[in-house]
Amino acid sequence: MDTVTVIVGSSIGGVRTAQSLRLEGYEGRIVLVGEETELPYDKPPLSKSFLASTATEASICLLNQQQAQELGIELQLGHAATGVDITGNLLQLQGQEALHFDNLVVATGSSARSSPWGDRPGIHVLRTLDDGRSLRGNLAKGGQLAVIGAGFIGAEAAATARMLGLQVTIVDPLPIPMSRIFNSEVGQWFGDLHRSNGVTTIFGTGVEAIDGEQGSFTLRLTNGQNLEAATVLVGIGAVPNDTWLESSGLLVDNGLVLDEYCRTVDAPHIYGVGDVARWRHQKHGEDIRIEHWTNAVEQAACVAYNITHPENPRAYTPVEYVWSDQHDWKIQVVGRVGGNAEQDIIGDPEVNGRFAALYTVDGTNLSGAAIVNWPKALLACRRGMGTGITVQELREKLEPMLDPQPLQAS
């Protein structure tokens, strides 16, 4: 009888796991279960091209019925998973008969942290396609947009709305919001970027309450000011979708806890992928969870390999990578940045229109980098993170690219 791999979660992590299993030659059944009724879709465009209407629902589709059929992937959409019986190997579904599995892949992702100021019409979060449609619809009506939270989603949506011609204000309780990720100098540049593109920033200020209704909200701020807005976007982070696993006996602690091969400790035929997965990163020596697209894709490939090579599994030790597009900046972050790491900045956004901030934890070797508008520096950093490179070596390599040496008179 065919073995069955059931994948719970129909976003990028789940879809790529299914595709990679076929690429690895897996011949059993693959069942892809999704809570949403939508065909699987890609999330990064929701705050960028989809919000700007340059991408369509069809163009951000990750797997249509025909592609699923060709790969022998059984799509079961519109079914929320409610629990796992890890001894009986059953995935429990809402209003639906439980599914038997030989291998289970948990790829249920994360959800936008909900608004503590109410979630009535006109107060949006941005995580799902439906969120995207609804925000896009409201932006089309015009009027002020207030974005609460200057993280990647909020900052990207603010930039897109500005491009669409809206008046946009970003409110964030931190004085330099991007200092959550970078140090304050680079963080300051991000604030400058938004202001120079016409976004109003109110940083170091929280939101006490949102009064009013769609089209005429008033945000009462902690500094005593009021901010008027037609539409509000709340971008205050995400939480892993792991509560449905709590009754299963699997270890859940801010995500599904996994070993270095992305298997649960108690049931090695149960794997995790993407935002919901907290796995043991051997090189970092700690359990980490990453909410980024590239991680979901790479982890999916690793899990597909481990399902098809159970006798010889591969430890998952990625170099972190995330990008963000805001106004005319392409921001790319490799490895680990900020925190206690020392920083060395090459280039200047004002002078060069590009820069690379290099980080080192031990004072010598590159441990991470934040790069803006500089593809060759990105490549050098990504390669260097793989093979090992010092900050000094990178500086020597990148600096001449930035400021070409004048030709020597002969």
Add this chain to the structure above:
Amino acid sequence: MPVVKADLGACQGYANCVVGAPDYFDLDDDGIVVLLKIDVPEADRQRVVEAARSCPVSALRVED
């Protein structure tokens, strides 16, 4: 033999392909993908398909 194809207009220079298969992909100075090889022998197929699929904007395809 399968061949790899790039949509240069779609490429945004994320470099996931270069990390996945550095012997097939590179970036030029503007951050646009450069194909170092076109033909994909069967032995390379799996990793080149994985590298193509790691493109965030689906700018790469391996076609039979």
